[in-house]
Amino acid sequence: MSKKRSNYRKDAKNIIIEVKEPDELLSFLLKVMSNRSRNSVKSILARGQVTIDDHIEKRFNYPLKPGQTVTILKNKAAVKQDVLIGMQILYEDEDIIVINKEAGLLSIATEKEKQQTALHQLMKYVKREDPENRIFVVHRLDKDTSGVMMFAKSEHVKRKLQDNWAKAVKERTYVALVEGRFTEKEGYITSWLRETKTHLMYSSQTPNDGLLAKTRYTFIQGNADFSLLELNLETGRKNQIRVHMQDLGHPVVGDKKYGSKERDAIGRLGLHAKTLTFQHPTTNKILTFKADVPASFLSKSK
Incomplete structure (x- = not known):
């Protein structure tokens, strides 16, 4: 493996490679795992044993960019x-x-x-x-x-x-990478959500015409192309954030279903469940769990 192409290291469970030159994922993996057959490498991809930065990737032709990190799980058994x-x-x-x-x-x-x-x-x-x-x-x-x-x-x-979900859950905070520059620092959107026969959700402003959905949003950072938002759900409806961002004219990055034009900007959907706070069902203690904002969200919205 050429040192110009990547930094290559191993730990007890993974092979971790930093991409140095543009390449397609399957081509890249075949070079990294030159001791394996093409079909074997394809199987590793198909089983979801390869991640790019912060997401699982199975597409053979996924375009790798310099600076990304490819991780291969060695033992799935x-x-x-x-x-x-x-x-x-x-x-x-x-x-x-x-x-x-x-x-x-x-x-x-x-x-x-x-x-x-x-x-x-x-x-x-x-x-x-x-x-x-x-x-x-x-x-x-x-x-x-x-x-x-x-x-x-x-x-x-x-x-x-x-x-007791509505009472048990004290906070559900998401972050979303959306298209375009947000001009408002914070806001609140309410609508009634309905579902088509093809399972597409959409908003209605007619009272009681569907399930009431409430989303509060705060602008974190952004540029001319992308904005990073923090969103608090007051209701938990199907595709609620995705529909509400489309309603605001700032669809979630990668969300072709709900209006995104930037499908491959980060190689995944720009939506992440950051915080969940709830009352434990047995002990009644309030517990909070957090997952770091994906690095790709932060870098794209700088």
Whole structure:
């Protein structure tokens, strides 16, 4: 491997490479893993074992840029707390698990993907201790949204959290990288959200015409092309932030579904669940968990 192309290092679990020259991801990996066959490298990509900076990337032709960091997970066979693919456990006790999910990882299974999900991996993780252990979904993050997410370890805890979600959750803060320069320092948007037959959400200003959605936003930093916002959800509707940003004329970067023209500006959706504060379902203690703002959000909005 040419030193001009990358800085190459290893740790106990990963191969970590800093990109020095433009390249496509598959081509780059074939050079890094020259001892593996082309099909083997393709399989590693398809299984979600490669991350670019702060997101999982599976596209063979993803364009790499100098300064990006490529990480390859060496061992996928054993799912342990420190070897979960596309997530890190922030907290765990007898009732809940809180994770920091990377962009590109599904929360739950779809028709096309059953195993490479946060739920499936955590289920395998808890079953290592006891085959009877299980994991239950409390809330979800979109595949391309990163950040803090919570799961329950029993049906009882799941129901208790979901039935009291509005009261139990004290703060849900997101950050979004959006298109264009924001002129307002802060604001508040309210609408009623409806869903089309093709599962596209849209806003209505007619009272009670759908589910009420409330989003408060604060400008953090920006330039002529991009703005970084902090958003507090007063309601938790499907695609709420994405629809409200489109309504404001500043769609979330990478969100082609809701009006973004900057699809590949950061190689992912510009949405991240930064903070989750809630009352523990058993101890009643107030807990706060945070996931750092992705570096690509900060650099693009400088």
